[in-house]
Amino acid sequence: MKPLLKVSGLACGHGASTVIAGIGFEVGPGEVLAVVGPNGAGKTTLLHTLGRLLPPRAGGLELEGTPAGRMPLRAFARKVALAPQRTVELAWPMRVEEFVSLGRAPHRGWLLPYNRADRQIVANAMERLAIAPLAGRETASLSGGELRRALLARALAQEPRLMLLDEPAAYLDLHYQSELLGLIRALAKEQGIAVILTIHDFTLAALCADRIALLHNGRLRALGKPGAVFNDDTIKTVYGEQMEVFPHPHSGMPVVLPKLRQ
Amino acid sequence: MSKAGAWTRWRAGWLFPALVGLLGVAILLSLGLGAVKVSPARIAALLFDPGAASGSEATILWQLRLPRTLLAAVVGAALAVSGAGFQGLFRNPLADPFVIGASSGAAFGAAVAVLLGFDVAVRGLSPVPVAAFAGAIGAVSLVYALAGLGQTASAGTLLLAGSALGTMLSAMVSFLMISGEQPWLHILNWMLGGFSGRSWLHCRIALPPLLLAMAGLWLLARPLDVLVGGDDAAQSLGLPIRHARLAIVAVASLATAVSVSVAGVIGFVGLIAPHIARLLLGGGHRRLIPASALLGAILMVCADALARSVLAPVEVPVGIITALLGGPFFLFVLRTRGPRFT
Numbered sequence: 147m148k149p150l151l152k153v154s155g156l157a158c159g160h161g162a163s164t165v166i167a168g169i170g171f172e173v174g175p176g177e178v179l180a181v182v183g184p185n186g187a188g189k190t191t192l193l194h195t196l197g198r199l200l201p202p203r204a205g206g207l208e209l210e211g212t213p214a215g216r217m218p219l220r221a222f223a224r225k226v227a228l229a230p231q232r233t234v235e236l237a238w239p240m241r242v243e244e245f246v247s248l249g250r251a252p253h254r255g256w257l258l259p260y261n262r263a264d265r266q267i268v269a270n271a272m273e274r275l276a277i278a279p280l281a282g283r284e285t286a287s288l289s290g291g292e293l294r295r296a297l298l299a300r301a302l303a304q305e306p307r308l309m310l311l312d313e314p315a316a317y318l319d320l321h322y323q324s325e326l327l328g329l330i331r332a333l334a335k336e337q338g339i340a341v342i343l344t345i346h347d348f349t350l351a352a353l354c355a356d357r358i359a360l361l362h363n364g365r366l367r368a369l370g371k372p373g374a375v376f377n378d379d380t381i382k383t384v385y386g387e388q389m390e391v392f393p394h395p396h397s398g399m400p401v402v403l404p405k406l407r408q
Numbered sequence: 409m410s411k412a413g414a415w416t417r418w419r420a421g422w423l424f425p426a427l428v429g430l431l432g433v434a435i436l437l438s439l440g441l442g443a444v445k446v447s448p449a450r451i452a453a454l455l456f457d458p459g460a461a462s463g464s465e466a467t468i469l470w471q472l473r474l475p476r477t478l479l480a481a482v483v484g485a486a487l488a489v490s491g492a493g494f495q496g497l498f499r500n501p502l503a504d505p506f507v508i509g510a511s512s513g514a515a516f517g518a519a520v521a522v523l524l525g526f527d528v529a530v531r532g533l534s535p536v537p538v539a540a541f542a543g544a545i546g547a548v549s550l551v552y553a554l555a556g557l558g559q560t561a562s563a564g565t566l567l568l569a570g571s572a573l574g575t576m577l578s579a580m581v582s583f584l585m586i587s588g589e590q591p592w593l594h595i596l597n598w599m600l601g602g603f604s605g606r607s608w609l610h611c612r613i614a615l616p617p618l619l620l621a622m623a624g625l626w627l628l629a630r631p632l633d634v635l636v637g638g639d640d641a642a643q644s645l646g647l648p649i650r651h652a653r654l655a656i657v658a659v660a661s662l663a664t665a666v667s668v669s670v671a672g673v674i675g676f677v678g679l680i681a682p683h684i685a686r687l688l689l690g691g692g693h694r695r696l697i698p699a700s701a702l703l704g705a706i707l708m709v710c711a712d713a714l715a716r717s718v719l720a721p722v723e724v725p726v727g728i729i730t731a732l733l734g735g736p737f738f739l740f741v742l743r744t745r746g747p748r749f750t
Binding site for chain 1: 501627628630631633634636637640641643644645646647648652686690691692694
């Protein structure tokens with residue numbers, strides 16, 4: 147299968163410091179890739195570089211065979227959607243439907259009004275994320291989980307080929323986490339969207355992702371299926387000796403548990 | 409199609425005709441108010457049969473009150489729309505052409521042009537509005553740079569930078585005017601803003617660029633919507649942020665500059681109108697901008713009518729009325745919404 151996204155030798159940083167370097171991987175349609183790693187490993191920087199919020203210092207991105215840097219910004223936004231980690235910082239409340247509609251902007255341009263098809267796509271996205279009943283509510287009144295879903299609905303309304311999700315499970319309780327990640331995986335599979343998401347929880351990462359990319363100090367430490375990446379050796383090198391890795395008694399999926407330091 | 413979205417559209421469907429009707433009533437009442445009172449019924453009759461008016465009545469209505477009322481409506485609309493634009497640009501609902509110093513910048517530019525020997529009133533294509541435009545753009549850019557590029561302008565920084573710059577520029581305007589030996593009352597009237605003595609000539613000069621600027625900001629509705637969500641979100645939706653910002657600054661400054669050249673410095677309309685519009689219709693700019701325009705027009709026509717009647721036959725500058733109304737409103741918004749933006 148031809149890769150949807152091809153990353154090679156990618157380096158990026160802020161100011162004088164280089165945060166990530168030598169990153170290379172490929173992602174295919176419908177594939178979910180979870181990026182894990184300790185705080186400060188460069189996960190968000192990687193995601194922002196992939197989403198063209200930060201210019202790469204070296205290396206390249208190829209989207210469906212085209213160098214991403216040469217695509218006009220709006221054409222790129224029709225293929226790649228990014229849902230940021232920080233909750234949306236709207237200057238003032240917007241209705242949920244208006245907020246999700248912004249996902250249509252890259253398709254409709256800056257002047258033309260949304261048409262019937264756009265409104266249908268927005269309605270479908272809200273339906274798919276079960277926020278249709280909230281359409282008339284103001285974004286400021288949403289709970290953390292509802293806001294996450296509104297962000298995802300906006301990304302979905304972009305009809306992207308690739309979704310970049312920064313910590314989609316952050317600040318959610320266990321129930322919401324598993325529900326949202328299940329939904330993301332289902333969307334990837336049913337619509338053939340490639341998903342790259344960052345996440346801290348290994349168990350959830352192993353559950354929702356096809357492959358795991360482990361970042362450490364800005365380098366790609368390991369890349370592969372959850373069982374291959376989450377092994378005793380790798381985890382202990384990156385996170386320290388107090389980690390334990392063992393297979394789940396029922397599913398066989400690797401489970402990573404920390405021991406409290408005395 | 410969602411129910412709630414349909415409800416918003418339905419509400420917009422009756423709100424706009426209601427606002428247009430309200431504006432019509434305000435204009436009708438305003439035409440009748442002043443040193444000589446004319447009843448609304450008589451005005452309505454005269455509007456349909458212009459020949460029926462007696463000499464002095466006709467002059468008062470067609471030559472004095474109609475042009476100034478029309479001008480007040482369009483200047484009010486333009487200031488409101490430019491306020492909505494600046495609020496989107498600064499991502500802060502407290503921004504207003506007056507508060508952020510754009511009006512004072514325009515006044516400074518205009519004053520310099522007047523002192524260099526171009527009169528505002530007489531020449532059709534005078535450089536006064538051009539100089540005002542340059543002044544407004546300069547002031548906005550300075551405040552923008554001070555408040556921090558690309559970030560949510562915190563209320564504190566924005567207000568401090570805007571008011572400091574505004575006060576300084578007003579002082580410079582006063583200084584220029586006094587050193588230019590202009591009559592005091594004339595200066596004061598202009599600094600406080602008003603529509604006294606405005607004629608069809610002023611309308612001819614000011615209406616085309618004001619209407620153009622409003623249409624321009626309405627066309628920029630979607631970039632404004634996208635910018636409200638922050639720079640990262642805007643860029644990931646494919647918006648060329650710098651170009652969008654430049655366009656918004658240019659068009660909103662044009663509206664401010666022409667308004668100031670023709671009516672002086674009038675504050676707070678650009679704050680009140682978009683705020684009410686946002687409460688009525690939500691934050692989406694495609695509806696927010698026309699609704700702000702209508703509300704701004706209604707506010708300004710009423711303020712002008714008040715200005716003519718509270719101390720009749722003496723006229724109060726409109727800027728005093730809007731400041732008396734807008735000041736408390738501003739403090740109210742600062743109190744209820746401000747803390748979130750600091």
